[in-house]
Amino acid sequence: MLSQLMFRLNFILKLLLFFPVFISTVNAQVNEVQKDVIKSIAMPDEYCKKLKIELTVCKVIYEAGLKKIIGDGSNEEIRVQLEENLKAVILQPDYLNKNLLESAFVASKIEGSPLTLEFAQLDRKDADNVLGLKYSLDYSIKKGYIDSSGDWDKRWGFKLLSSGTITQNSEENPRNFIDLKVTAFGSISTEIPTQGEAFFARAMILTNAVNINKQAAIDELDAMFENALSPLGGYQWYTFGVDLGLEADQEFKAKQNKISGFVYGQYESWTKSSFIGAMGIVPSIRIGVDSIDPNKETPRALAGDNSSYYRISGEASLWVPLGRFNDQPLVLTFNYRTYDELSPSDITKNAKFDNYRLRTYALRGPYGLYVSYSSGQLPMNFQSEQLIELGLKLHL
Amino acid sequence: MSWNINNSAHTGLWATVRFDHRPASKGVKFKDGGNWKVDFIIRASAGAAVQDVQQKAQAYANKIDDFLTGFFGAKYESESNEEKALAALESALSNSENTLSDLGDLVDAHYRMIGEVE
Numbered sequence: 001m002l003s004q005l006m007f008r009l010n011f012i013l014k015l016l017l018f019f020p021v022f023i024s025t026v027n028a029q030v031n032e033v034q035k036d037v038i039k040s041i042a043m044p045d046e047y048c049k050k051l052k053i054e055l056t057v058c059k060v061i062y063e064a065g066l067k068k069i070i071g072d073g074s075n076e077e078i079r080v081q082l083e084e085n086l087k088a089v090i091l092q093p094d095y096l097n098k099n100l101l102e103s104a105f106v107a108s109k110i111e112g113s114p115l116t117l118e119f120a121q122l123d124r125k126d127a128d129n130v131l132g133l134k135y136s137l138d139y140s141i142k143k144g145y146i147d148s149s150g151d152w153d154k155r156w157g158f159k160l161l162s163s164g165t166i167t168q169n170s171e172e173n174p175r176n177f178i179d180l181k182v183t184a185f186g187s188i189s190t191e192i193p194t195q196g197e198a199f200f201a202r203a204m205i206l207t208n209a210v211n212i213n214k215q216a217a218i219d220e221l222d223a224m225f226e227n228a229l230s231p232l233g234g235y236q237w238y239t240f241g242v243d244l245g246l247e248a249d250q251e252f253k254a255k256q257n258k259i260s261g262f263v264y265g266q267y268e269s270w271t272k273s274s275f276i277g278a279m280g281i282v283p284s285i286r287i288g289v290d291s292i293d294p295n296k297e298t299p300r301a302l303a304g305d306n307s308s309y310y311r312i313s314g315e316a317s318l319w320v321p322l323g324r325f326n327d328q329p330l331v332l333t334f335n336y337r338t339y340d341e342l343s344p345s346d347i348t349k350n351a352k353f354d355n356y357r358l359r360t361y362a363l364r365g366p367y368g369l370y371v372s373y374s375s376g377q378l379p380m381n382f383q384s385e386q387l388i389e390l391g392l393k394l395h396l
Numbered sequence: 397m398s399w400n401i402n403n404s405a406h407t408g409l410w411a412t413v414r415f416d417h418r419p420a421s422k423g424v425k426f427k428d429g430g431n432w433k434v435d436f437i438i439r440a441s442a443g444a445a446v447q448d449v450q451q452k453a454q455a456y457a458n459k460i461d462d463f464l465t466g467f468f469g470a471k472y473e474s475e476s477n478e479e480k481a482l483a484a485l486e487s488a489l490s491n492s493e494n495t496l497s498d499l500g501d502l503v504d505a506h507y508r509m510i511g512e513v514e
Binding site for chain 1: 401402404407408410411414415417418419420421423424425426431432433436437439440441442443444445446447448450451452454455458459462463465466467468469478479483486487490491492493509510511
């Protein structure tokens with residue numbers, strides 16, 4: 001709620017205002033022995049836990065107050081350090097995600113909306129990391145279902161989609177790429193057959209609180225599901241459509257209009273007799289043909305070629321279960337994105353703006369990434385050294 | 397409501413996800429399943445474009461809907477319907493910050509399981 005947010009803010013402000021007054025009063029009266037005593041009994045954890053503000057912020061203020069009391073630095077030094085420490089604590093993705101985006105006030109505004117926001121630390125090659133706000137918008141304008149007999153669910157729709165990452169200074173943004181489009185699509189997918197009342201009743205019993213974790217109940221339920229799904233062979237999902245939109249840097253100075261036709265497919269085998277079914281491998285692929293109309297600020301135009309062009313864009317993903325690690329599922333993921341201009345001019349080729357590739361390998365579990373490795377580049381990057389999360393990265 | 401073993405929408409959802417992620421999910425208990433991230437559940441790859449993640453979220457939302465209605469006999473709550481339920485699931489599955497527990501609350505809000513009072 002807004003009132004809670006205001007309460008926290010007020011509390012922090014009061015602490016900041018209160019400490020200098022308190023400290024200057026105390027400071028005038030303490031001697032060296034008393035300072036040592038104060039130092040030895042200082043318990044920021046205990047003190048801060050009693051207050052309804054973020055522990056890390058409280059500790060920074062507490063430490064500054066303590067320095068002032070014991071005379072560890074001038075007023076200006078303590079103030080500068082306090083400011084730097086507060087920045088270091090507050091301007092962190094985890095802090096901002098938890099205390100700003102997940103605060104009751106902001107969460108109530110965006111929950112259930114098509115907008116998702118997330119602060120992230122962005123890696124830059126040979127430069128300090130920068131704080132960025134990642135966003136994605138997925139708004140369904142209109143959608144419908146096509147009644148048909150057979151083994152397929154069919155649907156159509158129109159969506160407004162946008163995604164990107166924004167930083168305070170666009171020149172420092174290693175992901176300076178905004179995608180905005182309206183998409184018209186049709187999808188078909190495997191239709192899972194509806195079972196009868198007896199099946200429902202048994203499934204409900206096998207998943208009640210008593211049985212949900214029992215291996216015998218799990219085995220019986222799996223056998224029921226497998227039996228019902230075996231005629232299908234696997235789960236298939238295909239989408240085809242047209243995108244109308246633009247790609248731009250975050251300031252929309254460099255931008256290019258895009259019309260794209262695409263197809264997407266994903267296949268999950270439920271047959272243990274097939275290799276990918278037995279291994280649990282799930283592939284997906286997206287291929288598009290894009291018509292691009294760039295403005296004169298795009299890297300390609302700045303290199304001397306601002307003509308419209310066609311390009312093939314593609315993305316392939318692979319999900320490969322590896323077993324278990326630390327008693328949790330371990331998976332290798334691979335993603336490959338490519339953008340290739342058709343019949344590029346010599347200017348474009350020489351400037352190396354005719355194709356872009358990005359490969360990402362990762363090991364992950366159900367709670368997040370363990371390690372990832374990326375190489376390559378996406379379109380609309382202005383500085384070649386600012387590449388997207390390149391290299392080996394440990395996610396601890 | 398938080399992830400609750402006495403909530404049939406939550407247990408039905410976990411049974412669906414656990415089955416879909418066999419054999420990796422073997423031995424994982426209901427309680428721990430609630431902490432699984434949705435990007436793991438939909439099998440999103442690191443480095444994937446947003447449209448790839450959205451397609452996977454859409455496909456998985458459809459799969460959950462099919463399992464709940466086709467295998468557990470779930471109906472839609474009176475204030476929901478298939479379109480609303482799928483839209484809510486797609487949106488939640490696209491947000492990598494969400495966990496299965498978050499998804500459980502949505503399933504509970506949009507689906508009425510057998511024996512559940514309206």
